[in-house]
Amino acid sequence: MNERIRKLIEQAHEQKPVIVLDPETCQPTHKIGNGGVPMYHSELNPEKFAKLIIQKCISQIALIGVSNFENEDIMWTVETAIDNIETHFGVEEQTIEQDQVPLPTNREQAMAMLRVATFYLDTQK
DSSP, X not given: OOHHHHHHHHXXXXXXXXXXXXXXXXXXXXXXXXXXXXXXXXXXXHHHHHHHHHHHHHHHHHHHHHHTTTOHXXXXXXXXXXXXXXXXXXXXXXXXXXXXXXXXXXXXXXXXXXXXXXXXXXXXO
């Protein structure tokens, strides 16, 4: 399996409480482990996994826009593609996260951001 997919799967896992039936009351209760610590298990959240994939796809498209900052046709295409993906999959507009940056306002910013993004992508392989 691709390492990038594996990382997204890890990010999409959530900790859920281990629920058992109380033998005296027959009511569901949070299982308590040794030392009185509540027990949890990791569970894949498929909706979160799908959203992470969509966000990564949008980020890759946005990088094309950053690298072609001065080409209005490419920028329009990038913005349209991102809008279409968000609409098609019903995801909200992305907020800026740790691995995302706002669009640059001049060529120097665009080139610096492209170098950083390229380095980041190379380290994720």
